[in-house]
Every structure is written in structure tokens, then in C-alpha cells.
Amino acid sequence: MRIALFTEVFLPKVDGVVTRVTRTLEQLEQLGHTALVFAPGDPPERFGAHQVVRTRSWSFPWYPEIMVGTPTPRIAREMRAFRPDIVHAVNPVWLAAYGVLSARRRNLPLLASFHTDVPSYTTAIGGGLQVLRAPVQTWTTALHNLAEVNLCTSRQMVDRAREVGIHDVDLWPKAVDTVGYHPRRRSREMRERLTGGHPDAPLALYVGRLSREKNLVQLLEPLRRLQGYGVRLALVGSGPGRSELEAVFAGTPTVFPGYLGGEDLAAAYASADVFAFPSTTETLGLVALESMASGVPVVGADAGGIPFAVEDGRTGFLVTPGDVEGWTDRLRALLTDPQLRARMGGQARADAEEHSWQAATESLVRSYEVALERHAGRRPMHRALRARG
Template sequence: MKIAFFTETFLPKVDGIVTRLTKTIPHLIEAGDEVLVFCPEGAPKEFLGAKVTGVPAMPLPLYPELKLGLPGPATSEALEQFQPDLIHVVNPAVLGLGGIWLAKTNGIPLLASYHTHLPKYLEHYGMGMLEPLLWELLKAAHNQAILNLCTSTAMVSELSEKGIQNTALWQRGVDTDLFRPNLRNESMRKRLLGKYEDEGELLIYVGRLSAEKQIERIKPVLEALPKSRLALVGDGPYRQQLEKIFENTATTFVGYLEGEELASAYASGDAFLFPSSTETLGLVLLEAMAAGCPVVGANKGGIPDIITNGENGCLYDPDGTNGGADSLIQATKIILGNDLERQGMRKAARQEAERWGWSGATNQLRDYYKQVLEDSDKLAA
């Protein structure tokens, strides 16, 4: 098959969508598929056998890390030259809408996938009143596709309820060869602790430092556990605000890590806290679990698909008392409270992660592609 991706985010940016794409593409190439990626400019021109075409882009005012690609005649020409069997629009916004238009005008079968819960992000940027309008725009875009993939059962249900048709689950994936428990080491632990002594539990967070991630919810946990330390791994537009929020706490801002350094960071923590209640899946949770780090996540969105409460991690109620703080503190205490139980959770977390390799997720995706091509042929007949 010849597949053209239109994605609003790609390398060198680091996020869950980029991780999924960069893990999926090599498996597609290995299966004999040809891949062309359209993404905002700044990416390499080739990625592990896939061609990459950068599109002129402008930073989003509220979120300068995210660039909005503006497709033009060169995009259309590159697509015509490639002659794809199918177009896959990832998280359609501006560039994705261009992909939808090109699919429709050229009669190319279209599949879309939903990764970022943008309507729920709006309230964190003071624009909650626009949520109904955004759902209408998303519905209009996604309903152009023959199939719409979601990364969790909760999102399949929510999108269906909002009027988005033909939804299906695109299963999770994680690199269990890279993220593994034996990378736990004292050198990385010291780096995560920064200037603070290793007197208690080391809590870690990995991901974008942005408002919708609700990272400030971890502060009451530090106050409730005075000897605990926090390492924030990642960067983003909310970093300066977070530095002020966590100013008088034992918190280290580590910045971006990747590869084995990132895997070692997960493995070297005592608990992974992920307070966000807007996640469609939460790939970082799977990475932490693969590294054998017990996890705490919100009982909302796609996270309950990953965490079985009390077995391989703990769920907290983000809508509970004190903005969910009491529940997050209690869940963290459960994970940290008993060393024997924590070791059991580490083992169970790793076992859960081992069920979800990228190869299986990509085989499932290829089956969806074949289904879309077959459905397209039926519609054309």
C-alpha cells in the first residue's frame, strides 16, 4: 500500500502523536508499504524509509510549540506525484483539513485518527465557551472519513456520542525493549533529584509542561509527603508558571530526555504521577509501566484502559474534593506505602506493558487500511 499521512505534529517535536507515528512508520515500511508524511516544516526530509514533506507553518499563538501547517500547491503536487492508495489524517486541524480536501477532490480513500482531546483543552486556556463550536468543526472534519480511529475505548464512545461516525479503536503500543526496569540506576536518580537529598520518595512526571496537563495538582502531594521529591521531565509553554508554583518545593526541572536516558528516568523513579484528566490515552503511562515504575493516573478519558486500579497502578478522582488533590494524595500514598505491594505493582505494570507491542498495533492499523480500501471500492461500485 501507498499511504500518505497528514499530521499537525512531527519531528523534531516530542509528544504522544509523534511517538506513535515514529513507531508505526518503520513497521509499515517493513511490511512493504510506501509512506509519505506531510507535516509542518522543520522535520527531516526522510525518516526510516518514509519520505517527509515539510509544509510552511506558523506557531499557534497560545501554544508556540505547535505549528499550524498551511498546505499550498506544492503539497498538491507532491501528493499527485506519490499517487497514494489512501490518506491518513492524524488529528485534523489546519494541515489535516488540507489533507481531507485533497482526498475528496482526488477521490482518494480517507481515514482519520483522533489523538488530542482539544475540546477539553479549551477550558484550561480560558475558552471553554467555544467547546460546542469546536465539536461541530471536528464532527464536520471527521465525518468526511470512511473510518475514524481513537486510541481508547472512552474516546470511541465519546466521539460516537458527539455524532462522529464510523469510529474504531486503534490499540495502544509501547517499546518494551527500550523501556525496561533494569535501567534503574543511582546516577540517573541523582540527576532527577538535582540539588535535593535522597531522603524519601522520588516522584516523576514526563510530558509536555502545558496548562491542560494539570501538573500543579502534584504540589499538594509534595506537601502531604514532606520527604518526597519531584522530577519534571519535559518542557513546554507552562514551564515558567510551574517554576513559580513549585518554587518552595523539592522539585527539579529536568528538561527533555530521550532514548535510554528517558527510559532510565522512568525506571529510577518510585512513582509516576500523571494528573491530566484530558488524555485520550497517555502513552507516557505505558512507558512508565514498561520501565517498572508504579503509576497514578486520572480515572477519566483513556487512562482506565491502561491502569487496573490497585493492580498495576492507582487511579485518582480528578473531580474529587480540593480539585482532586485529596484523591491524588491517597492514590500516591497507596503506591508508596508498602514496599512489597509496590514491587508487586511494578511487576504487574511491566506485564501489562508487555502485552502491547508496536508491531501488533501496526498490524491492526494495516487491517484498518485494507478495510477502508475495500469500503471505498464498494462505495465506488
């Protein structure tokens, strides 16, 4: 199968969406499929066997890390030369929205995947973007409803998509790398780094963007309350909110190691005692799955897609957003009870082992086939239009 994949984010940016896209591309290659990737920013020219087409882009003012892709004549040329069987629009808002319109104009089957609740982000980021929530929701719903199949990465987001009027919604199963992320990556050297030189202290870890929508300030008061136990916090990552967070957490035992990748990131996960994840805007929370694969239990917000990743009381704890007592109690329970931590960490690892990237990608390919079938029977004139075009 030949897949034209339009994505709003790609390498060298690293986040949960990019990880899913790149892992999926690896598996598609192994399964014998070919993709043509359209991406903003400064991506590599190829990813494995797949060609990557760089599109014109500009930096999003409220979030400089995000490059907004815009259409160019090259896209049409590359689409004609590639002759895709299907278009996959990854989180259509800007560039991937053009992918949706391109699929419809060319009478191609279309699958759209929902990875980021962009309307909710406009509220969480602030800065006057709140007024855009309603029009952004209308825009994204309309785009998704042009697709034969819409996929979400958690059951909670399937429900959310249906609530806002998106049709033909199904689940793209969760997946995680259980080879790269493993308990054996635990390192005293990394604990030294993440604890600011106190490797024997209890360590809570966060990995991801440092930005307002991640709700990291909710960890401040629990951290203060746990100082009698010597708890330390590491916020790994980068983003537009780093300087603000450094000011907020000043005077607390919090370390900002910056961005980590590869073996360093795997060591960071495995070297923590608990993963703290207060974000309420996740559609899945891949970092929670990576922590679980590393044998580290999660304390996460009972919101968005996190409950799809974390089983409360088994692989970690879920806490009502804003519940300071709840956050403090759950973090204390895991950070001060080695037996509970080991039991939950072991169960988290076992759960992660059941969700491979190959299985998730095979499910995606089946969804491509459904989109092809639905498109073929959608309107009789489709085949005639395609023959003329």
C-alpha cells in the same frame, strides 16, 4: 500499500502523537508499505524509507511549541507523483484537515485518527480560547465524518468520539516500546539528578508537556502533605507553562530537569518509584505505558484515556480529578510500601509486554483495508470520477 499521511505534529517535536506516528512508520516499512508524510515545522526530509514533505507553517500564539501547517501547491504536486492508495489524516484540525479535503477531492479512501481532544484543550488552556470549543468540536466532527474509518487510541476515546457524533469509529490498539523502556534502565545517577541530590528519598515522576491542560498543579497539595515522608517530585519536559509551574512549586522539593530523550528518558522512567499523571485530557497517555514498561506503577486521573492504560489496583491507581485526599493516599501507599510498589510495577511491566508496535500497526493496516473496501462500495460514481481525475 501507499499511504499519504498528513499529521499536525512531527519531529523534531516529541510527544505521544509523534511517538505513535514514528513507531508506526517504522513498522509500516518493515511490513512492506510506503508512506508520504506531510508535516509542519522543520521535520527531517526522510524518516526511514518514507519521504517527509515540509509544509508552510506558523507558531500557534497560545502554544508556541505547536506549529500550525497550512496547504501549499507542493502538496498537490507530491500527491499526484506519489499516487497514494489511501490518505491517513492524523488528528485533523489544520494541516491534516487539508489532507481530509484532499482525499475527498481526489476520491481517495480516507482513514482519520483521533489522538488529541482538541475541543477540551481549548477549555483547559484558557486565555480566551474557551469560546472556540463549540465551533472546533463541530469542525473536527465534520472532518472525521468524511472518513471511511475513524480510529481512537483508547476505548474511552472511542466512546467519546461516538458521543460527539463521529461515525465508523474503531480502536487503534495501544502499544509501547518494551525494549527501550525497561526496569534495567534504573540508575542511581539519574535518581541523584531527579531528586536534587537525594537519591534515597521517595520519588514521584511526571513526563510530558508542562502546560495548563496537564493539571500538574493538582500535585502541589499532595506533595506538601507527603513531606513528612520525604517525598520528592520531578517534572520532566518542557512547555509554555514551565515558568508558571516553577513559581507554583517554589519552596517544594520539586526538580525541573527539562526535556529528556533517548536513554536519559528511559533511565528517568525506570529510576522513579511512581509515575504521577493528573492530566484529564489524554486520549491514551503513552507516557503512562512507557512508565509501566519501565516497571513503575502509575497514579493517574480517572479520566480520558488513562483508564485504558492503567488497571486500578493492579498496575497502578486511578484517582477522581480534584480529589486531594485520593491523590495523597494513593501516592503515599506506593511511595512508602516497597512490596506493593514491586508487585504493581511487575504487573505493569507484564501488561506492557502484551502490546507491541508491530501488533498495533498490523491492526492499523487491517483498518486501511476496511477503508479501501468501504470506499469502493460507497458510491458508484467514485470510480468514474477517479478515472477522469
